Amino acid sequence: MIPSNPQNNQSAPGRAPVWQHELRQAFTRPHELLAFLGLDPATPALRAASLRDFPLRVPRGFAARMRKGDPRDPLFLQVWPAPQEDETAPGYVIDAVGDLHRVRGAGLIHKYRGRVLLVATGACAVHCRYCFRRHFPYSEQLAARERWAPALAEIAADPGIEEVILSGGDPLSLSDDKLAELVGALDAIPQLKRLRIHTRQPVVLPERIDERLLAWLDTTRLQTVFVLHANHARELDASVAEALQPLRRRGIPLLNQAVLLRGVNDDVESLATLSERLFECGVLPYYLHLLDRVQGAAHFDLPEPRAQELMRMLSSRLPGYLVPKLVREIAGEPAKTWINWQDGISPQAD
Template sequence: MRILEGDYWKEIPLYENISEKEWKDWKWQIRNRFKTIEDLKKIIKLQNEETLKKVSEIYHFGTTPYYIFLADRQNPNDPILKQILPDEKEIDENYQQGAFLDPFLEDEKSPVEGLTHRYPDRVLFRATNFCSVYCRHCMRKRMFLEDERSRTKQEYDRMFEYIKSNKNIKEVLVSGGDPLTLPNSKLEYIIKNLYEIDHIDVIRIGSRELVANPFRFYDEELLEIFYKYDKVWLVTHFNHPNEITSETKKAVKNILSTGTPVLNQTVLLKDINDDKYTIENLMRELLKVKIKPYYLFHCDPTKGVYHFKTGIEKGIEIMEYLRGRVSGLGNPTFAVDLINGLGKVPLLPQYLIEKKENYYKFRNYEGKEVEVKI
């Protein structure tokens, strides 16, 4: 965990006159996002500027001052910069072969605009297509082609009516875009309406604000909403240990004080975190700040993203390494999300070697074999 002390942001000349009150205001972070390559040039010496502009005209760009601060801005291979900066591979068909704009048919499996119903017991509620940071590996990169906007009250109401009418639905994943970029009044309208549907047991909020704008969780009004509607779970998205700081720890403490659990989904990304030591470090750092590792995802076959994919074998190798080195608290489920909306498939190393009439043969994390009578 990186300890951020004093007026740390002032090491960037652009922010030398920014007060702590401003810097740690989540709305200030969003208002002062870097949204163009010209903006970014104020703090980074860019390479291949014309290429970056060309890509960002297709898949738009954005990041918060806090998140770009965490990067090593002199190193083009920095794992945070690689998640922020447009890359010509995003629009190069040689890298995007076999990928789709909507690989999981979220739009096709949408009985009401903005709502996706893939599993019998849960739905995806897309509250907005706006994010404070546009991750280059986003599974919904088709949103980057749209104008930034949240949905209207009328659209939300139609989504609520569908959920009310289907009592098999027990869980709602509120996502986007990033729903925690919405004003508190709009966010509470969504959560309150879902909370009051009797057959909804869990309201899961998917957000990257804890990574890119942890000051969102310094907002007492948001914390009161979390406390009031106790069906809420928060699922965040850390991909690299460099993203975890003392600001993260404070934000998580605030969230947990409301009784809201915090889980993390990581995506395995080529040249960013596809290394067993990096993932081990990430899992340990998450546990230090009391975030439970939940999923490690194989990179989705999304157009504009597929240059980040690794082999399935890489994920299994990492999971095999973690077993026995990190406790069960720190072992996520490695999964592949199948195209055409067919759902997630968990993948594990093979520990059951042989089955006979009266015993099973297992291999442990050290590679030792043992026979167990059943």
């Protein structure tokens, strides 16, 4: 088990944090990940995609949660560059959610009323193969440290913006010094009320929740919300549950966004177990996204009627607070689009 108590994640003075060391050890070569998992690289289904535009990256701790010798393991499928990625599928595009049409400045995306998204970094601890930003031009649209000023000025000049969403990539890929500086600058904008952090790192790299991170979180006046990303209950082992405890003790709301993925969680048992395990870890199921139709990810997609059927079964099995909202993001729409799955039933709303 990976130790995830913040006290155990500290490095000696002057040395890099433990999480950065773990990140440097991540798998980046397909044959090394296959060898670790005892999988035969000669298997046709395990031929790797080109990786030219979207390389492999898997933390070793996350790989350790995968079943050895199982090419259909739901965690493995999320990160393995399947050969279908190199195929062109009609209707699957580079900018699946219309981000590039809503960019206001360096890394600032304004889609929805009252809140803006700040692309703080292009780096992630893990490269999920269904990522809707796998083709995003991070080199052109990034609120890097030397380019924060224009984005912050845009936010300050718009009194209707009350919430900033830190995204990426994964914003927790930034060092704590940089994050503290950025959040301090956001603190100084009077109309801002909330800070939302969209991150997968506490799930795939629980060492990231350490004392340095908690220190700058303790200094902000902004109401802070963490939106995590887990798609399967086996992602949430004891190290993840332990890592989330300091956030819970600080009263920080923890929400989860999952993506409905073929072969990963496209059955009611997987979805129900995920919701229950999230709640055990102090996290509320928030959204279940239909796949964003990004080029290279068509093999993960499910028909909408199947998603609706799964939600009906899930609703009949779980209390209402454990049933996530089924949504799709449609480019140009003013909010997430809720997918109606209640026709013909009367789900409980307890």
